[in-house]
Amino acid sequence: MNKAIIKVSELRKDYHVGEMIVHALRGIDLEINEGDFAAIMGASGSGKSTMLNILGCLDKPTTGEYLLDGVNMRELNKNQLAGLRNKKLGFIFQSYNLLPRTTALENVELPLFYNSKIKAKERKERAIHALEQVGLADRMDHMPNQLSGGQQQRVAIARSLVNDPVVILADEATGNLDTRTSYGIMELFQKLNDEGKTIVFVTHEADIARFMKRNIVFRDGRIQKENAVTGRFKATELIEALPVEEDFES
Amino acid sequence: MNYTNLTKIATNALKRNKFRAILTMLGIIIGVGSVIAMLSIGESSKRSIREEMSEMGTNMIYVLPEAEQRGGVMRDNSNVKTLTLSDLEALQKEVKNITAVSPQVSSGGQAVNGNNNWPTTIYGVGASYLSIRKYELEDGRIFSDKEIKTLAKVCLVGKTVAENLFPDGGDPVGQTIRFNSIPLKVIGVLEEKGENGMGMDQDNMLIAPYTTVQRRMLAITHIQSIFASAVSEEQSDAAIEEVEIILRRQHKLKEGEEDDFVVRSQAEMLEMVSSVSDMLTLLLGAVAGISLLVGGIGIMNIMFVSVTERTREIGLRMSVGGRGQDILMQFLIEAVLLSIMGGVIGIVFGTGLSYLASTLLNMPFVIDTQAVGLSFLVCSVIGVFFGWYPARKASGLNPIDALRHE
Numbered sequence: 319m320n321k322a323i324i325k326v327s328e329l330r331k332d333y334h335v336g337e338m339i340v341h342a343l344r345g346i347d348l349e350i351n352e353g354d355f356a357a358i359m360g361a362s363g364s365g366k367s368t369m370l371n372i373l374g375c376l377d378k379p380t381t382g383e384y385l386l387d388g389v390n391m392r393e394l395n396k397n398q399l400a401g402l403r404n405k406k407l408g409f410i411f412q413s414y415n416l417l418p419r420t421t422a423l424e425n426v427e428l429p430l431f432y433n434s435k436i437k438a439k440e441r442k443e444r445a446i447h448a449l450e451q452v453g454l455a456d457r458m459d460h461m462p463n464q465l466s467g468g469q470q471q472r473v474a475i476a477r478s479l480v481n482d483p484v485v486i487l488a489d490e491a492t493g494n495l496d497t498r499t500s501y502g503i504m505e506l507f508q509k510l511n512d513e514g515k516t517i518v519f520v521t522h523e524a525d526i527a528r529f530m531k532r533n534i535v536f537r538d539g540r541i542q543k544e545n546a547v548t549g550r551f552k553a554t555e556l557i558e559a560l561p562v563e564e565d566f567e568s
Numbered sequence: 569m570n571y572t573n574l575t576k577i578a579t580n581a582l583k584r585n586k587f588r589a590i591l592t593m594l595g596i597i598i599g600v601g602s603v604i605a606m607l608s609i610g611e612s613s614k615r616s617i618r619e620e621m622s623e624m625g626t627n628m629i630y631v632l633p634e635a636e637q638r639g640g641v642m643r644d645n646s647n648v649k650t651l652t653l654s655d656l657e658a659l660q661k662e663v664k665n666i667t668a669v670s671p672q673v674s675s676g677g678q679a680v681n682g683n684n685n686w687p688t689t690i691y692g693v694g695a696s697y698l699s700i701r702k703y704e705l706e707d708g709r710i711f712s713d714k715e716i717k718t719l720a721k722v723c724l725v726g727k728t729v730a731e732n733l734f735p736d737g738g739d740p741v742g743q744t745i746r747f748n749s750i751p752l753k754v755i756g757v758l759e760e761k762g763e764n765g766m767g768m769d770q771d772n773m774l775i776a777p778y779t780t781v782q783r784r785m786l787a788i789t790h791i792q793s794i795f796a797s798a799v800s801e802e803q804s805d806a807a808i809e810e811v812e813i814i815l816r817r818q819h820k821l822k823e824g825e826e827d828d829f830v831v832r833s834q835a836e837m838l839e840m841v842s843s844v845s846d847m848l849t850l851l852l853g854a855v856a857g858i859s860l861l862v863g864g865i866g867i868m869n870i871m872f873v874s875v876t877e878r879t880r881e882i883g884l885r886m887s888v889g890g891r892g893q894d895i896l897m898q899f900l901i902e903a904v905l906l907s908i909m910g911g912v913i914g915i916v917f918g919t920g921l922s923y924l925a926s927t928l929l930n931m932p933f934v935i936d937t938q939a940v941g942l943s944f945l946v947c948s949v950i951g952v953f954f955g956w957y958p959a960r961k962a963s964g965l966n967p968i969d970a971l972r973h974e
Contacts, residue, residue, distance in 0.1 A: 376887060397892070401889065403886075403889045404890075405889070409888065411884075415884045417584070419584040420584060424580065429888035429889055431573045431576070432890050432894060434570035
């Protein structure tokens, strides 16, 4: 049995909106194991974004426990949480969030800047390695505006890999991309997962969720159902099956 | 915290927005530049005035009659008759701290030589006047005691007068010119001295024995002022005191009565001019300082805009492990770098400006190192002061909200 990277029990999150209390999460129990590739699904307002924020140590639960790689995040202060994010987590966003007018390489280096143990030389080497992993080693001097959406997201993925995190958290990572490019990104995720990366992927698209090993569906702040994916999509095969878009080839 | 990394982050952020950085620095550049230029130009103009004023005489002291009030009417100084030749003799004999003394009477008029004429002033003085006022003879000689006694119709001409009365470049010495219809034989030409500190042409003058001007031109027996040289600059205060005591005795002034004369020294005048120019420098410096302040506020504005504009960037930085204090330091370093770079460029700019000004205005080039140091210090302080608030705002952002910011 793989060890649990994420262990959540009885997790609740309440928001105060004026006089009202919004119960965003109403008792979540969840385990994500090493090597897992889980989709967190659900309609908007289901609590999946709140869950991701808490998993990403950007927000604290109202009650309940959250152990990330054996560390109980309730016991940590703001700065320690930042350190945890820096060393154990990788974030991927829907809108890439790359720094404008900054080369791909420098964008990938960004998390390492906040780790004072890593010197400039190692920082660069690791960033280059991460870009190689996502197949963009030849674009490292390109600015974000010189890259396509898919390439920008690959740079963002490289950025999430560069600190060798225990888990990668992706928030609608394919939401801004067309089908073919989305499949390309999913192919990359599947490759990374095959290499042993643990990935939690928030999405509302059912077809994207089928690339993963496990689907967790949220509804009204609770886990509605949880199941292993049967008939899992293989991105490589699907891309080959896609019709050739001749219009764009010429 | 790793300052090397944070400085790198801050410089990268500035490099990404070069144009905005330059615009932001502009306020500081102009502020620092003008502070340095103003203080330096003030200092060099003070020096140039000092230099020019010391050209006016050697430790000069001069005595003027004080205008008396008669029935509420202030009288023109030149008509006051309180200074007499016996005062002069008394000063000559008794004041220990002066080396030379000369009376002065003057009259304005037209100097004529053949077809050429020129408006000028004739100064009736003693032979020691030249050394007191630092005039040199270019040609000819000064008049003798005998010529003074005999009211000789002789004169020395200043360069401006010589050039205008003898435009062909002929030697004026030995020629006879007329001043207010009185023929005067030119016995010497004065060396050119240029303008004095007040911009007056010191070469537009004739010099004659004081007796000649007194009797033949003005028909008076009193003298209008007395010029003397103190032994040294340090002794000029002592000399003034002596002169005052002797003149009070001469004028039979009782205790409690006010002086009917004024004694002034070059040192006093220097101080006066210095204090005026110090005041001006201070004023200009203050105005420039305000522009520096405005520049600082400009930095704050831009940093605020920048924090808002880069909210997502801040959120991203926080999500990849940037702590609040890292974000704070980044923005603070950006602000300080902006103001220090602006300061350095401003120092170069201000130095260039004061060099230009001193060259154009023909003044000595002085750089007020204190001003340079001060404005550099002020820059750094401005950077921290005006950078702090926006930086605090940035560091206090909630990463979740910051990431969602549109």
